[in-house]
Amino acid sequence: MDFIYLHTMWILIILTFISSVAYFITDELIPKLKELFIKAGLYGIDLCKTSKDKVPEALGVVSGCTFLVTSFLFIPIVFGNNLMDVKSFPHSEFAELLAALLSICCMLLLGFADDVLDLRWRYKLLLPTIASLPLLVVYYVNFNSTTIIVPIPLRQILGTTINIGFVYYIYMGMLAVFCTNAINILAGINGLEVGQSVIIASSVIIFNILELGGDQSKAHTFSLYVMIPYLFTTLPLLKHNWYPSKVFVGDTFCYVSGMTFAVVAILGHFSKTVLLFFIPQIFNFIYSVPQLFHIIPCPRHRLPKYCAETDLLQTSVTVLSKKDQDNLLTKFVLKIFKLLAIVNINENNECIYMNNLTLINLFLVKLGPTSEVSLTKRLLCLQIICSCFAFLIRYPLASYFYNISL
Numbered sequence: 001m002d003f004i005y006l007h008t009m010w011i012l013i014i015l016t017f018i019s020s021v022a023y024f025i026t027d028e029l030i031p032k033l034k035e036l037f038i039k040a041g042l043y044g045i046d047l048c049k050t051s052k053d054k055v056p057e058a059l060g061v062v063s064g065c066t067f068l069v070t071s072f073l074f075i076p077i078v079f080g081n082n083l084m085d086v087k088s089f090p091h092s093e094f095a096e097l098l099a100a101l102l103s104i105c106c107m108l109l110l111g112f113a114d115d116v117l118d119l120r121w122r123y124k125l126l127l128p129t130i131a132s133l134p135l136l137v138v139y140y141v142n143f144n145s146t147t148i149i150v151p152i153p154l155r156q157i158l159g160t161t162i163n164i165g166f167v168y169y170i171y172m173g174m175l176a177v178f179c180t181n182a183i184n185i186l187a188g189i190n191g192l193e194v195g196q197s198v199i200i201a202s203s204v205i206i207f208n209i210l211e212l213g214g215d216q217s218k219a220h221t222f223s224l225y226v227m228i229p230y231l232f233t234t235l236p237l238l239k240h241n242w243y244p245s246k247v248f249v250g251d252t253f254c255y256v257s258g259m260t261f262a263v264v265a266i267l268g269h270f271s272k273t274v275l276l277f278f279i280p281q282i283f284n285f286i287y288s289v290p291q292l293f294h295i296i297p298c299p300r301h302r303l304p305k306y307c308a309e310t311d312l313l314q315t316s317v318t319v320l321s322k323k324d325q326d327n328l329l330t331k332f333v334l335k336i337f338k339l340l341a342i343v344n345i346n347e348n349n350e351c352i353y354m355n356n357l358t359l360i361n362l363f364l365v366k367l368g369p370t371s372e373v374s375l376t377k378r379l380l381c382l383q384i385i386c387s388c389f390a391f392l393i394r395y396p397l398a399s400y401f402y403n404i405s406l
Contacts, residue, residue, distance in 0.1 A: 008212070008221055015074055015225065019232035022070040027236035029062050030247060042115065044248055048189060048306045048313060048372050055245060058115035060237065060253025064108045067233040067256070071101055071226070078225065092142045093222065099138040100226055100263040104256060106131035107180065111255030124184075124251075125177055131259060132176035135266050136169055143269075172266050175275075179265070180258030182281035185288055186359055187254065188303040189313070189372050190245040194238040195380045196280070197257040201231045203277045203387040204264060207394070216269060223268040230260050243373040276390035280383055284359040287342070290333045291357045297324060302356035304364055304375075312369040315344060315361045320352040 037043065037056035044057045079094055110127045113119070119127075146168035150158045164171075187193045205227050208220040234257070240247045265274035275282070291298035297318045304313035324330055334352075337343040344365045346353040355361045363378060364370060370378070 005213070005217075008217075011078060012221075012224055012228070014077055015228050016232075018070055018074060018077075019229045022066050022229060023232045023236055026063050026066045026233050027239065029066070030059055030236060030240045033059070033062060034247060042250075046190075046245065047301070047303055049244065050308050050311075055248055057248045058112060058250030058252050059240070059247040060249040060251075060256060061108065061112050061115075063233045063237040064104075064111075064252060064256040067230050068101060068105055068108065070229040070233065071097075074225065074229065093218070095138050096142065096222060096267050097225065099134040100222075100267060102134045103131050103176075103263055104259050106134075107255040107259040108252060111250070111252035114255070115250040115252050124181060128177045128180040128255070128259065128262075129173055132173050132262065132266075135176070135263060136172060139172070139266060140169070172262075172271070175265060175271055176259060176262040178258075178285070179262040179274075179278070180255050182278060182285055183258055184251060184254035185292075186281055186284045188301075188358075188360060189376055190243040191238060191241050191373075191376045192360075192379060193249055193254055193257075194234060194241050195376065196383050197253075198231065198234055198238055199380060199383045199387060200261060200277045201227055201234065203390065204261070204274065205231065207270070207273060207391070208268075219268045219270070223264040223270075226260060226264050230257075243376060273390070273394055276393055277387055279386040279390065280359060280379075287359060287362065288357050290330075291318070295327070295329050295333055296320065296354070296357065299356070302358050302361070304360055307369065310369065311371065313364060313372055313375055314369045315355040315364040317353045318356050320354065322350065325352060 034056045037058065038054050042057045043054040045052055046055055075097065078097070079090070107128065110131065114124065114127075146165050147161045147163045148168070149161055183193055183197060186196065205224065208223045208227065211217070211220045214220070237247075237249060237253065241249055261274055261278075265271040285292075290296040291302070297320060299316075299318055301316075302318075303316060305316045306312075307314055320330070334343075334345070334354075337354075338345065342362060342365075343357075344355045355365055360375065360379065363375060367378070
């Protein structure tokens, strides 16, 4: 056992070194490829700045490619010792890693296609579902465990465990869809998409390290094989995307990041823990649901409004016409939001003006006009606090509900 643990540590040290090299390569590539993206028409204008300079878009494809290349180069190091002995070769672990990289590679391709073609929202829900199929197939072949542990308060009614069968695969497919889109809808200001992803990745890595000596050490080792190169290739993107942003990451980065987290959650067998690290994204999604499903009018961009005179961001608004206000479901949603005091509403005889339903705008409602960099830092501080809270739930509190670790 000690030999296996030391061997794992040695492999992880090598992976960290290779990933460190990938960091510097990515850091060099991003500024060198900026003009190439602009010439190809992949650029945008930063709507939260007075400058109208072209900012290259979809640079997440650069970090995504270096992440995948690093992972490919790492495969012979992990499995090289077993290549000559077919009987002892870990086929199941090899299949897991290949399926993980295949799903991430699919999302890299589909995300870049979205940045180029500007796909409709229904495709953004469909594409992660398709890309997650290799994961689900490998999970079925290697594990096919669909039993969940029932919390202690419900055990007298439901028993200790429940086998939910095919529903569990639906849950995992929906997890992949949620992760890929949750980061995408909590976005729009410099550094936020990449910053939250770095914090989540760091939280997952810390969790994996804490669990390396446990019963599921193989699953957590697999997760580290994926998350370490992801983190090191994402950090240089954060450097260039930080305020004032020199590049935009595009949907490519959000898709790759979301699928990476879904991969380790599903094949690492800690999907509930990963969701705990997504607390801000879960709140943002629930808060955004009325607009995402057009119960409340949803403009194309829900970014904060930039005030050039003060160089501050203000809440952006959506307008509800008389027709919108007559909808019973819309009335119900407005009543709930008013009761919870999580919207800013201004009414006149004809229309209702209310803030767009994103966590970014909610911060501006509660804190008032704020500079872009300050707003990003506050949102990332919330992400860190939520990760700390997730660890609190995961360790001290879990035993009260399960008598075991989640």
